[in-house]
Amino acid sequence: MPINEVVTIDKEFTDFVKNRLKGLPLSIGDEISVMILGNSMEFKISNTTPKGIVKIERSSVLKILSETATDKKPRITYEEIGGLGDTVKAMREIVELPLRHPELFSRLGVEPHSGVLLYGSPGCGKTLLARVIASESDANMYLINGPEIMNKYYGETEAKLRDIFKEAKDNSPSIIFIDEIDAIAPKREEVYGDVEKRVVAQLLALMDGLTERGNVIVLGASNRPDSLDPALRRPGRFDRELEISVPNADGRLEILQIHTRGMPLAADIDLKNFASDLHGYTGADIKSLCRESAIKAIRRYLPEIDLENERIPSKILQSMEIKLRDLYDATLEVIPTAMRQFYVERAKVLWNDVGGLNDEKKYWKITWLQLSTHLINLERWVSNHLKVYYFMDHQVVERRFLLEH
Incomplete structure (x- = not known):
């Protein structure tokens, strides 16, 4: 079984893999993924005795060849995305469907969306979602990082944008993903340099008209959608806006x-x-x-x-x-x-550091003690009354309270 990872193949490793494959039906040509010490390792069955479908048992003899398998383009699937069920469904309809089956829209006499703007807090999965959509739709993906494409020389940034859009059209179906799009397309009335204004104008021209760009869809990601130039957010450019919350x-x-x-x-x-x-x-x-x-x-x-x-x-x-x-x-x-x-950093202040206020301290001690013994009530009370200060889970709050008593 050739593998695509560099490992030391010895009896210990072979026995470990054999134990993971025990009970599985296998046949020549099967490609399987085995989790080894937290990492996924790909294996391919090259030969079996007897021929046909075999089952790995304790008495089976397993041999792992040292040849490295042919490198494959890493494939990311929808299984890598969690917590974005409705957004994934919308993206599949807006992006994947027209890339895989453009004839559906041609038959109905309408043009698919030319662009989708993804916005939300950092780390919520905007870039990952774009990569998965490109992988699942078998489309070529062209990544544009907003700050990296900017160039101080006249016309260089616009030329880069034109080249990327041309290459995407020549290799369609394609997805152009512009990360941190607010860095290259801010509101023109709020910028003082000519470079930003020219880049926004060039991007508007490139996105105007799906037929001229071929089977290409533009995805943009931003943490600050309100800072984008309003012209980009009208139909014909970014037709849809999806929040990744x-x-x-x-x-x-x-x-x-x-x-x-x-x-x-x-x-x-x-x-x-x-x-x-x-x-x-x-x-x-x-x-x-x-x-x-x-x-x-x-x-x-x-x-x-x-x-x-x-x-x-x-x-x-x-x-x-x-x-x-x-x-x-x-x-x-x-x-x-x-x-x-x-x-905020929590100051180390104990009850003894508070002078006087004996009635108030007694009241809060009783209140917090009751809340700490009823975790569900604690969570509900904190979430409704102390949202500004609630940055840890209720068990951490309870632990910190008990440390002082």
């Missing part, structure tokens, strides 16, 4: 399941409950949170590992797992994007 509890659960599917989680971890505590976390935050929890887990196992050895014993690797406390400890390191504007 911060995920809710169900969306956070989907994202958690995506990023933890290759992670060895402890049996007592309930991702649904954990996702409900991650208020304000975006997809990028959750990805960083999973990485940080893995680092926390590694720290627990470091005393058992001899770092001077060339290889870590597989017994230790197989025993490693991420515990619930690793996930919650990681929330102290990763601040949710949607709450950063409200985040």
Whole structure:
């Protein structure tokens, strides 16, 4: 089975792969993906004995060849996206459908959308969604990073834009994705330089008319849609605007399941409950949170590992797992994007530091103690009355309260 990763193929590695394939029906030509230590590794079945469909058992003999398989273009699927169900559905209708089946729109005598503007908080999946749409529609994708395309020399930026649009038309169906579009197309009445005004005018001219550009759709992404030139937001340019918002509890659960599917989680971890505590976390935050929890887990196992050895014993690797406390400890390191504007460093002030106000202190002690013993009530009360200060989950609030008593 040729593989497309550089690894040391020995008996230990072969036995590990065999254990992962045990019980699976396989035949020549099958391509399978195996999660190995949190990473996906692709395998291809080159030969079987006997011929036909075989099943891997404990007594089966498995051989892994050292040849590297032919490189393939990495494919991103809709399974990589979580928490954007309605947006994905809309994007498939607006972008993927006309790229794959333009004859539908020709038959009805209408032109498909020429552009879609994606806006929302950073880290919510705007770029990922564009990449998935391009991959699933088998379209060529041309990425334009707003700040990178700007050039101080006269006419250079406009020439780059024209070249990209021409190449996209020649290789259609294509998707042109302009990230941070507000950097190259701000409101012309608010800029003082001629470069920005010329770039906006050039972009408007290139986007005006789908028939001239061929089967090409333009996607734009911005964190500040109100700063864009109004001419770009009229029909004929960016026909549709889709908000990519911060995920809710169900969306956070989907994202958690995506990023933890290759992670060895402890049996007592309930991702649904954990996702409900991650208020304000975006997809990028959750990805960083999973990485940080893995680092926390590694720290627990470091005393058992001899770092001077060339290889870590597989017994230790197989025993490693991420515990619930690793996930919650990681929330102290990763601040949710949607709450950063409200985040303040907590001063270390105890009850004894407050002089007088005995009745008030007694009232708040009783109130907080009651709330901390009823976590559901605590979450509801904080979310309704202290939204500005609520940047951690209720378990962290409870833990910090109990540390002082």
